[in-house]
Amino acid sequence: FTRPVDLPALENRLEGCFNSLQNEPFRVLIVDDDLDLARRFEAVLSSAGMLAEVVIEPTQLLQQLAHFTPEVVLMDVNMPEYSGPELAQVIRLNDDWLRVPILYISAETDATRQMQALMKAGDDFITKPISDNALLTTVYSRAQRARRVSHALARDSLTGLLKHADIKEQVAIEMERAARMRRPASVAMIDIDHFKSVNDQHGHAVGDNVIRALANLLRQRLRKIDRLGRYGGEEFLAVLPDCDAADAKAILDEIRSAFHDLYFTGAAGSSFQCSFSAGISACNQQSAWQIVEPLEKADAHLYKAKKDGRNRVVA
Numbered sequence: 246f247t248r249p250v251d252l253p254a255l256e257n258r259l260e261g262c263f264n265s266l267q268n269e270p271f272r273v274l275i276v277d278d279d280l281d282l283a284r285r286f287e288a289v290l291s292s293a294g295m296l297a298e299v300v301i302e303p304t305q306l307l308q309q310l311a312h313f314t315p316e317v318v319l320m321d322v323n324m325p326e327y328s329g330p331e332l333a334q335v336i337r338l339n340d341d342w343l344r345v346p347i348l349y350i351s352a353e354t355d356a357t358r359q360m361q362a363l364m365k366a367g368d369d370f371i372t373k374p375i376s377d378n379a380l381l382t383t384v385y386s387r388a389q390r391a392r393r394v395s396h397a398l399a400r401d402s403l404t405g406l407l408k409h410a411d412i413k414e415q416v417a418i419e420m421e422r423a424a425r426m427r428r429p430a431s432v433a434m435i436d437i438d439h440f441k442s443v444n445d446q447h448g449h450a451v452g453d454n455v456i457r458a459l460a461n462l463l464r465q466r467l468r469k470i471d472r473l474g475r476y477g478g479e480e481f482l483a484v485l486p487d488c489d490a491a492d493a494k495a496i497l498d499e500i501r502s503a504f505h506d507l508y509f510t511g512a513a514g515s516s517f518q519c520s521f522s523a524g525i526s527a528c529n530q531q532s533a534w535q536i537v538e539p540l541e542k543a544d545a546h547l548y549k550a551k552k553d554g555r556n557r558v559v560a
């Protein structure tokens with residue numbers, strides 16, 4: 246028999262843990278030569294709020310992957326030109342698709358033959374006939390997990406912040422949005438002062454504590470709409486939407502002062518203080534709502550802050 250599934254209840258249970266991950270609908274690619282079946286799966290998944298696309302022509306698979314960027318692939322096993330496991334192998338050749346769950350949908354119930362397919366590529370079997378609810382829960386839990394994994398991997402392990410490439414991408418997205426909406430936005434490049442000597446005097450573990458402390462402070466003081474990442478070792482990058490250069494400087498100066506007030510425990514129980522310097526670049530009306538190279542300009546201002554004596558913010 247089929248048990249009715251209460252998807253909203255399922256989501257409620259997960260809420261709070263990773264609420265922000267729920268906002269976007271899950272994207273599911275269905276690869277099947279049987280169009281009627283594929284359309285049925287598509288309808289079932291769509292009715293639960295997921296985005297589903299169908300590939301009937303295996304030759305279009307790679308193009309569709311790149312275009313649609315699915316979070317789960319539902320793969321038929323027996324197709325006329327290529328088998329499902331062969332296509333799954335092709336998908337796995339590309340590093341971009343190492344993590345996408347590939348679920349075979351098949352009438353195959355023989356464990357040995359299932360195993361042979363899974364040895365080639367792919368992650369699991371859903372055996373036909375399958376109830377709508379069973380399909381939904383399986384796809385939902387797979388997509389959920391895949392999304393959590395990719396979010397976790399996108400985070401820097403020391404600070405939990407976005408990594409270099411991801412914060413750079415966020416800067417580009419937010420600056421483009423600001424120019425389009427004719428709104429100000431600022432970019433801040435933040436670098437701890439004389440950090441090498443912190444490591445030299447107190448050791449790497451203490452240095453790590455300083456990096457974590459600044460990451461936490463930035464996270465606490467910046468707004469929810471701001472994006473923050475660890476750009477490099479002791480360097481952070483933030484993008485502040487709806488914030489002009491003067492506002493950004495005021496916020497960063499407050500954080501700078503709060504950071505300078507912290508006392509750290511160093512080698513042999515000694516206590517010490519740290520500071521950072523920051524450079525800001527902004528997108529505003531004067532500059533025709535765009536700046537050509539926000540990162541380069543922020544970096545140039547950071548360089549000036551260092552040269553002018555450190556523990557300061559240059560906008």
Ligand code: GH3
Binds near residue numbers: 436451555
């Ligand atoms: P400045 O004021 O000009 O920024 O001087 P600085 O010493 O901070 O700059 P520099 O770039 O010369 O040194 C940065 C140091 O940060 C060098 C590197 O060993 C250290 N570092 C990079 N990543 C980490 C990390 O994850 N943990 C620790 N403890 N140190 C790191």
Ligand code: MG
Binds near residue numbers: 279
């Ligand atoms: Mg088939």
Ligand code: MG
Binds near residue numbers: 436437479480
């Ligand atoms: Mg540095």
Ligand code: MG
Binds near residue numbers: 436437439440
């Ligand atoms: Mg430094």
